[in-house]
Amino acid sequence: MTRKDNPQGTDNVLFDLGFEDAEDLSAKAALAVKLNELIDARGLSQVEAARITGMTQPKVSQVRRYKLQNISLERLMQALASLDQRIEIVVQPARRKHAAGIAVVA
Structure with a gap:
């Protein structure tokens, strides 16, 4: 994740903050929001979510905290x-x- 200067505003706050991988991070964030909503709606613990998704519990914890790098x-x-x-x-x-770019609608 590298930052770059961008004085002109866009509709992507991560890009505006200078993240070169802003589109990727925005897409990940949209998917993580949906994943977290599903985990909450089902009342899953991180261990249960890890078992169902095939992720490790530490990875589920990262998703829960939006640490998506x-x-x-x-x-x-x-x-x-x-x-x-x-x-x-x-x-x-x-x-x-x-x-042109990447957009996720969840």
């Missing part, structure tokens, strides 16, 4: 699928050249 998008998607969620990835042309 060492967790891949793929791992988060696999965890969501293990909690009976359907994940769709859609690739389409950007409407504007500068609108």
Whole structure:
């Protein structure tokens, strides 16, 4: 995670703060929010969530605290699928050249 200068504001606060991997972090955060909502809704402990998702308890703890630098998008998607969620990835042309990137809707 490297920061860069960006004086112009965007709709991505992580990018505005200068994180070069802002799109990746935003996508991870959206998936982590959904994962945490499911864990809460099911009343799962971290140990139970780890068993169901195939993650380790320390990884579940990282997700619970949104410490996502060492967790891949793929791992988060696999965890969501293990909690009976359907994940769709859609690739389409950007409407504007500068609108290209990654977006997650959860």
